[in-house]
Amino acid sequence: MKLPVLTGTLDLYIGEINRFPLLTAEEEFKLAVQLKKYGNVEAAEKLIVSNLRFVVKIAHEYRSYGFKLADLIQEGNVGLIHAVKKFDPYKGYRLISYAVWWIRAYIQNYLIKSWSIVKIGTTQAQRKLFFKLNQTKKELETLSKKNPEFSEIATSLGVKNSEVAEMDVRMGSRDVSLNEFIKDEGDNAHIDFLTYEGDDQEVSLIKDEEKSLVRRDIAGALAKLNERESYIILNRVMADDPQTLQEIGIKYNISRERARQIEKQALKKIQLALPYFKTDK
Template sequence: MSNALALPVNLSTGTFESYLTAVRQMPRLTSEEERELALRFRDHGDLEAARQLVLSNLRFVVHVARGYSGYGLPMPDIIQEGNIGLMKAVKRFDPDVGVRLVSFAVHWIKAEIHEYVIKNWGIVKVATTKAQRKLFFNLRKFKQDVGWLSADEAKAIAKDLDVELSTVYEMEQRLGNRDVSFDLPVDESEEESAVAPNHYLQQHGADPAELLENADWSGHEQDLLTEALSELDERSLDILSSRWLADKKATLHELAERYNVSAERIRQLEQNAMKKLRSAVVLEA
């Protein structure tokens, strides 16, 4: 499926900003269009329909991925992992369930991102020096033979590798943590299911489709406002900036003195400029 769904925009080519621009320009699907495409893919194996489902929801992956910007990992890589999750979700999506694709896909997108973060973030934070990286691999090999370290063994390793004793114990603890499936099957024991990451990494109380809609609309309004501001004449733009955007806002009389007109004329220019901005946003929306 992944080969057939090769995307026209790729994080490995061009710039990251050009990718984001291309994603924002992808048309969104109505619920009826989405259902029709999903049925074509499920019932007839129509890969072009699956491709359109993926492309129309790439912006949602970007929206989810931005929530993981604090881990110190490359955002393009996080988004790429989320895209893989989206494609997996499209493959498993059932249009007869009655939910939008983004509501279903959020689990698969986050699962791929979580796996990437878990695999990459911990070692980045601990093994930041050459000695610590050497400790990671040597300690892993040593523990396979002897299990947990004694106090004397830990001190000897710390001395040999020139690292703090606390670093040895910290690395040992990390190596001792076993992997847990993101979403354990329902037949697993209740104790194991309770610690599955999907119970504590998921976001509660928000519909993914609604979050995407709000975030996308906010960005659209910002673009419209920026474009409308660029079309104002220099004087009107300066008046709005001085009255609304400056840290120390100018009064009508101060601006009247600056442009050698009456305060009433400044007020009229300000109102006209505001009317143009409102009209641009409302009409384009």
């Protein structure tokens, strides 16, 4: 079985992935056991293709950020593949319940890195504000029937007025890739209307390959963490609504200080695997 690739129109891709039936809990469990015990590649492929439609659904939630849906879906698919590799069928929950965290993490990481040359989300609070600002704006606008003031948004999110104002400016001036199509599924990119003086095709391909290697490095680094460390990274560092150390301590029946130590240890492991990885911790 070959995994579907988004090379044509979105409608064709969605039509293709909808041909794959959803798995029952029993079917999913059997396939996941085959993968975990015997490394069955065919079982892994069936687990992936049966959940591709959920990646499209999740990717749609991020359309308001102005990126091509195809790019968001591709990033989400990478997250799904990683989730399938790490999924433990004996934990008692469905694959998509686990995979949704990885799908969102890869999409959000792509958005943060692609939005601007200047990092838009350098702390957990900024990342949270980045993903909550538009949503909160729309909710307040629906209630009041007018554009909300920064002070109203700040009160709703529990942040300073200046932080909302700064993020609003940064989100309103996103860098645009010259290779980005002017319209989804269009034929003309921004670069087609400029005198080209940049990298040639060969250099561009090399850079794309470097980005692919970085994504694989990140996935490999996360795979080196144990269950508690993975949970903390996923739910504090990579989550748009990060849990507190107190909440994690309650989950694992440990102290807040012990949770902080585990988080620090996990971040060190990632830094060792990824020398270019930076953290504010």
